Amino acid sequence: MYYAGTVILGMSEEEFWRCTPRKLHALLEVHARINSPDSKDKPLAGQPATLDDLLALKRMTTR
DSSP: OHHIIIIISOOOHHHHHHSOHHHHHHHHHHHHHHHSTTOSOOOOTTOOOOHHHHHHHHHHHTO
16 A cells, blocks of 8 residues: 555655545546546646546546
């Protein structure tokens, strides 16, 4: 879990330890969806995705 949070998601150590398991799992699901080869949820090229963007995407896809 620590590797996934700090290396894959790019969290600082403090961000990781303050993150709940539920939030970490949700962020990893969104990361996997966005980075899959056939994803239609990819952000537009050149536009940075923020944590708020990822959480909004998660809420939109779970309805």
